Amino acid sequence: MIGFLGAAWLWVKAAHIIFVIFWMAGLFMLPRFFVYHQESVAGSSEDARWIERETRLIRIILNPSMIIVWLLGLALALNIGAFSQGWFHAKLLFVLALSGYHGWMSGYAKKLARGEQPLADRKLRMLNEVPGAAAAVIVILAVVRPF
Template identity: 60%
Template sequence: MIDALNWALAMTYAWLKAGHIIFVIFWIAGLFMLPRFYVYHQEAPEGSDEEKRWIERERKLRRIILTPAIGLVWLFGLALAYVTSAWAHGWFQGKLVLVLALSAYQGWLVGYGKRLAAGGPRIDGRTLRLMNEIPGIAVIFIVTLVVVGRAYS
């Protein structure tokens, strides 16, 4: 009976981890793309068909990739934390803070995109290009915390 339970727990962990990694990849890819879309959007003439196409691309990226991915990242991640009892570990707490920050970053990006589509004030393209690096820097810290930090706990 214990062997069957251990096998079930191991399989649950493996599937949760696979799902988490898959949707993290989708989420981070979307976070890399969205600021770049905004740069191209802002370079299009206001009111043009090109601008309208960028607005639609941004909306689809948010609706089809980013929103489902962030939800599934959180779902699989919290399930993994529960299954592994990761809550008390420092590496997990650090990861959680960074994932919360990335989630807030996505929220800000979505809000900016909606304001941009409505003709609101624009951020210069250089700033958006620099902001494009935020997910990559966060991933470096998150992966280091999980892989290296977990090895020491």
């Protein structure tokens, strides 16, 4: 397929998938961190170490990966004219939901840093299933393109 990306197309697609992996890895790790973090005493040195780990994971891995996935994904979409295709509309919906989950998780990290613990461990562990399920649907939509 020759779009505006030309010979760079497959390289851009490979980079898209590489940063998807980084983004997903971060999304799987963060709620795990929260579960361990919530076991520490507020204000303790362990609490401070978890806050530092979460902040770094969000700043260094999660936020840059999400931005790069979006930029490369939108470039790929323009390149192949995906904006008129059904699978892409459905994929966008799930990717938006995943980005919302990302934002919500970042907000949760801020609450934990303030000493709040809004969710029980069991709920956090259940929420951990969200990115996996969303990723499965997104990959099927992108690869199989059923409609």
